[in-house]
Amino acid sequence: MNINPNIRWHNGTVTRDLRHIQSGHKSVILWFTGLSGSGKSTLAHATEKALFDIGCRTFVFDGDNVRHGLCADLGFTAQDRRENVRRIGEMSKLFLEAGVIALTAFISPFKNDRDRVRSLVAPGDFIEIYCRATLETCESRDVKGLYAKARQGKIKEFTGISSDYEVPENPELVVDTGKLPLEECVAQVMEYLAQHGIFPGTGKS
DSSP, rough: OOOTTTOOOOSSSSSSHHHHHHHOOOEEEEEEOSSSSHHHHHHHHHHHHHHHHTTTOOOEEEHHTTTTTTTTTOOOHHHHHHHHHHHHHHHHHHHTTTTEEEEOOOOOOOOHHHHHHHHOOOSSSSEEEEEOOOOOHHHHHHHTTTHHHHHHTTTSSSSTOOOOOOOSSSSSSEETTSSSOHHHHHHHHHHHHHTTTTTTTSSSO
16 A cells, blocks of 8 residues: 655654553454354453453454444455455554554454454564354354355355355464353463463563
8 A cells, every 4th residue: 555655654752662561461462363153252352351350451343343333334345355354453553552452353254364464563463363163153153144144145255155264374372162161262362361471470571
């Protein structure tokens, strides 16, 4: 993307490091990805509650919620999905600089799009969490009836049915959301964050 030469980035007086000191924790992007019905949103919100309960500053970008506003003009073509992920990536980067733990719950089916978001930030700032669940499990959880409509041809470009989902090759964390209880899934995410020093006095500095 070409940037207008008349536009300049302004560095604020309050830095990300200062925000980390004030909040008592580091900021990261937790990128939950997986099929529709795999438990991304459920896990993201439950993880946010666990983080909030220990005093962390957090915000969840939920796929459906974002499409009500920021991405309301986008459909579900491959091009629109890429733009959806791009916008969320840029927004998550801003929250990262604000010292917030940004949690995103999007199918984000294409590897290149997820990698593009990863490239926006420094190593360690983007934590890809693959919510692993079989297509059969996801269909059995389909309270909206989307999979049934997709199989009937009523919904085009539906991930897992008429559009591909590219499974993450090297995610930071794989959580078996199709098999494990929610509490155990949350515990896995929290343990990873603790081991990598997102919380004070734990893991790596």
